[in-house]
Amino acid sequence: MALDFGFTDEHDELRATVRAFLEDKSDEVAVREHMASERGFDPALWAQMAEQIGLAGLIVPEEYGGAGMGFVEVLVVMEEMGRALACAPFLSTGVFAPTLLQHCADEAARKELLAGIAAGRTRVAVAYAEPNGRWDAAGITLAAEGSDADLTLTGTKTYVLDGHTADVLLVVARDGDGLGVFRVDAGARGLTRTALPELDLTRKLARVDFAKTPATRVHPGDQTAAFERVLALVAAALAAEQVGGAQKCLDMAVEYAKTRLQFGRPIGSYQGIKHKCADMLVAVEFAKSAAYNACLAAAEGDADLVENASMAKAYCSKAYFHAAADNIQIHGGMGFTWEHPAHLYFKRAKASELLFGDAPYHREIVAREVGI
Amino acid sequence: MSGSRQMSEEELRRRTRALLDEVHPETTDAIPFRRKQFEHGLAWVHFPEGHGGLGLSPKMNVVVQDEISKHSKVVHHDPGASIIGIGMGAPVVLTYGTEEMKRDLLPRIFSGEDIWCQMFSEPSAGSDVAGLATRAERDGDEWVVNGQKVWTTVAHLARWGMLLARTNPDVPKHDGLSYFLLDMHAPGVEVRPLYQITGEAEFNEVFFTDVRIPHDRMLGKEGQGWRVAITTLMNERVAIGGGGSSRKGGGGIAQLLKLWKDRAEGAFSPSQEAMLRDRVTQSWIENELLRVTSQRARAAQKAGNPGPEGSVSKLAQAEINKRMWEIGIDVMGPTGLTFEAGYELRQGFSALDTTEELAKYQFLRSRANSIEGGTSEIMRNILGERVLGLPGEPRVDKDVAWKDVPRS
Numbered sequence: 001m002a003l004d005f006g007f008t009d010e011h012d013e014l015r016a017t018v019r020a021f022l023e024d025k026s027d028e029v030a031v032r033e034h035m036a037s038e039r040g041f042d043p044a045l046w047a048q049m050a051e052q053i054g055l056a057g058l059i060v061p062e063e064y065g066g067a068g069m070g071f072v073e074v075l076v077v078m079e080e081m082g083r084a085l086a087c088a089p090f091l092s093t094g095v096f097a098p099t100l101l102q103h104c105a106d107e108a109a110r111k112e113l114l115a116g117i118a119a120g121r122t123r124v125a126v127a128y129a130e131p132n133g134r135w136d137a138a139g140i141t142l143a144a145e146g147s148d149a150d151l152t153l154t155g156t157k158t159y160v161l162d163g164h165t166a167d168v169l170l171v172v173a174r175d176g177d178g179l180g181v182f183r184v185d186a187g188a189r190g191l192t193r194t195a196l197p198e199l200d201l202t203r204k205l206a207r208v209d210f211a212k213t214p215a216t217r218v219h220p221g222d223q224t225a226a227f228e229r230v231l232a233l234v235a236a237a238l239a240a241e242q243v244g245g246a247q248k249c250l251d252m253a254v255e256y257a258k259t260r261l262q263f264g265r266p267i268g269s270y271q272g273i274k275h276k277c278a279d280m281l282v283a284v285e286f287a288k289s290a291a292y293n294a295c296l297a298a299a300e301g302d303a304d305l306v307e308n309a310s311m312a313k314a315y316c317s318k319a320y321f322h323a324a325a326d327n328i329q330i331h332g333g334m335g336f337t338w339e340h341p342a343h344l345y346f347k348r349a350k351a352s353e354l355l356f357g358d359a360p361y362h363r364e365i366v367a368r369e370v371g372i
Numbered sequence: 373m374s375g376s377r378q379m380s381e382e383e384l385r386r387r388t389r390a391l392l393d394e395v396h397p398e399t400t401d402a403i404p405f406r407r408k409q410f411e412h413g414l415a416w417v418h419f420p421e422g423h424g425g426l427g428l429s430p431k432m433n434v435v436v437q438d439e440i441s442k443h444s445k446v447v448h449h450d451p452g453a454s455i456i457g458i459g460m461g462a463p464v465v466l467t468y469g470t471e472e473m474k475r476d477l478l479p480r481i482f483s484g485e486d487i488w489c490q491m492f493s494e495p496s497a498g499s500d501v502a503g504l505a506t507r508a509e510r511d512g513d514e515w516v517v518n519g520q521k522v523w524t525t526v527a528h529l530a531r532w533g534m535l536l537a538r539t540n541p542d543v544p545k546h547d548g549l550s551y552f553l554l555d556m557h558a559p560g561v562e563v564r565p566l567y568q569i570t571g572e573a574e575f576n577e578v579f580f581t582d583v584r585i586p587h588d589r590m591l592g593k594e595g596q597g598w599r600v601a602i603t604t605l606m607n608e609r610v611a612i613g614g615g616g617s618s619r620k621g622g623g624g625i626a627q628l629l630k631l632w633k634d635r636a637e638g639a640f641s642p643s644q645e646a647m648l649r650d651r652v653t654q655s656w657i658e659n660e661l662l663r664v665t666s667q668r669a670r671a672a673q674k675a676g677n678p679g680p681e682g683s684v685s686k687l688a689q690a691e692i693n694k695r696m697w698e699i700g701i702d703v704m705g706p707t708g709l710t711f712e713a714g715y716e717l718r719q720g721f722s723a724l725d726t727t728e729e730l731a732k733y734q735f736l737r738s739r740a741n742s743i744e745g746g747t748s749e750i751m752r753n754i755l756g757e758r759v760l761g762l763p764g765e766p767r768v769d770k771d772v773a774w775k776d777v778p779r780s
Contacts, residue, residue, distance in 0.1 A: 005664075005667060005668045005671040006671045006672070006674075254760045254761070254762065257762055258761065258762060258763065265763070265766065266762070266763045268756070268762035268763055269762065269763040269764060269765055269766070270765075271749070271752070271753070271765070273762075274752065274753065274756035274757070274762050275749070275752040275753075275756065277756055277760055277762060278687070278751075278752035278753075278755035278756045279752070281680060281684060281755055281759060281760060282684045282687060282688050285665055285680055285681050285684045286658075286661045286662075286665060286684075286688065288668070288681070289661045289664040289665040289667075289668055289681070290657075290661050290664070292664075292668070293661075293664045311657050311660065311661075314657060315657055315661060360650065363650055363653045363654065363657070364650075364653075366653055366656065366657060367649055367650075367653040367656075370621075370629075370653070370656055372629065372632060372649060372652050372653050372656060
């Protein structure tokens with residue numbers, strides 16, 4: 001995607017490949033199977049995603065065995081994943097962790113982890129939010145104890161994406177240098193990981209408790225600014241996923257409105273339904289603009305990334321939620337059943353709205369960046 | 373009308389310089405200059421030779437403009453009041469007019485000597501313009517017109533009007549319309565300013581009382597008025613809802629931000645302040661996404677696969693604009709209670725010197741955004757039916773004689 005928002009043939013090809021793969025291997029039956037498991041995904045399927053279509057290493061630089069792609073490719077994949085409600089550790093291991101390693105880790109740490117991520121061997125989760133419920137870097141209070149060779153962590157991180165299943169945790173915490181990233185391996189002493197009972201069953205979060213757990217700082221120095229940029233990048237990626245979900249809800253609603261007959265005609269011929277669909281269309285197109293704009297800023301390293309990413313997360317969160325809610329309404333009683341997939345999108349929409357900061361949180365960032 | 377003829381850009385530039393050698397905008401007034409421009413075929417190059425054009429592609433028009441502005445500090449642009457004549461009148465005369473009409477009318481449209489207006493909308497025919505009721509009845513070689521039009525831009529200045537009238541009430545609505553060229557100076561034509569909620573009159577009402585039009589001023593055949601009108605509308609250059617500012621933070625949102633920054637200190641409690649700030653931010657985001665959506669639409673158009681991003685702008689912009697100016701008033705606090713003194717019933721625009729005055733004016737003017745050029749309800753129907761493919765509503769007036777259709 002160049003500056004003028006056109007996708008290239010390669011992007012279209014990537015989209016077609018991911019869509020075909022997910023239609024084949026991650027249909028609704030598969031999604032319901034994964035969401036019923038505590039792990040939340042199928043390791044064999046993740047291995048296939050890594051090996052067959054290279055998703056695990058999508059943005060891992062080529063020198064570490066990845067595809068070396070950027071955020072436009074992340075956008076394309078996230079849109080498709082959101083559309084399919086795919087249950088896979090792509091956002092955690094495929095996007096968040098490699099982005100954090102790129103921005104806040106030194107060469108040694110990258111070398112240790114990125115090749116494993118790209119190969120689909122190592123799953124890495126990022127633990128940063130705490131029970132205080134804050135999503136900003138300043139809200140992080142967990143502090144490391146001890147000195148260089150003998151660092152430990154004691155405290156709690158929560159809402160950790162795929163935190164209970166990851167092989168490695170990258171914990172964002174403080175020490176004398178300021179904010180930093182600390183590596184903790186799955187088998188470490190004093191580490192307790194608990195899957196959270198969740199609204200959205202299709203994406204798993206965990207609470208992680210540390211009790212004098214050994215940790216290694218992956219890079220010296222205060223990483224606050226770099227980490228804030230990482231948060232913006234992850235918000236942009238999540239916004240893209242929301243676009244995919246919102247588009248799918250619109251497609252489902254329109255399809256149903258064309259075929260469902262009441263009072264002798266398709267319900268989509270009534271303005272009460274038609275106008276709802278038209279408003280969804282406007283919101284979905286605007287959401288695309290927001291997410292594309294943010295991922296473009298991410299891909300090109302723009303100075304206004306933070307503003308654009310927060311704009312996208314704020315707008316796409318609401319657009320997805322409204323599309324998912326209206327999709328239930330348009331499906332009527334059918335849309336309220338467990339059997340129909342409408343509630344899966346509704347729950348994913350609300351959960352992804354809250355994850356990494358809701359719309360008012362991100363509008364606050366936009367206001368600050370723009371100077372409102 | 374679209375160019376089949378080939379001419380190099382260099383040749384067109386040479387011809388433009390030849391025009392400038394003969395008459396120069398810096399030393400010639402607009403009307404005589406534009407008359408000469410017409411004679412040289414440089415008025416609208418996509419028109420045929422002899423009618424102000426050279427039979428080229430419409431894309432070549434910018435070449436003429438470019439060459440003129442390269443060689444002259446003064447440029448005689450299309451006069452503002454001529455926009456309807458140039459954008460809609462000229463194409464319809466070219467397509468449906470007699471040779472005599474083309475010869476007489478086209479040069480005067482382009483020169484700006486004749487202002488044109490378009491008379492389609494009526495008090496009882498807004499969104500459903502094909503249901504209009506102005507009657508034209510045949511009397512020998514003439515038609516006698518009675519009725520009323522509304523929202524007629526520049527009617528008070530117009531020499532000619534494009535009139536859509538009902539010539540047969542006994543057939544379904546689209547089939548009973550005919551299209552006339554009306555002499556606005558004819559007896560029985562009365563133009564009155566139409567005052568709107570801003571207090572000014574941008575538009576007019578036009579009343580017809582036994583107005584006589586010679587039969588040969590009918591454009592197209594009797595009963596084909598709707599088709600002719602569609603041609604006119606397709607040529608409409610007046611784009612309403614072009615997709616917002618092309619510059620980040622430009623246009624109305626810049627004014628809103630200024631109002632926000634200039635707000636009176638202590639006028640709001642901290643919680644009111646927080647709510648207002650969030651609304652201003654939401655408006656910023658909406659305006660920014662409107663701009664980006666237009667950018668996407670242009671990119672898709674250029675790539676040859678326009679998608680829905682191009683269709684949503686009219687609806688979105690109307691609603692965004694209305695919300696934005698509501699916030700503008702709210703940000704002013706009690707100052708929003710006051711308004712420019714004596715703003716009622718004036719023809720012509722008020723001078724809007726301050727951001728506050730502009731915002732107050734726009735607060736009123738923006739209400740029209742979701743009505744003019746297709747109401748938001750009609751736009752939602754269009755998006756629902758043409759973009760999403762939802763079925764239309766059953767039409768109760770489709771196969772019924774116009775006279776038997778209930779109307780307000």
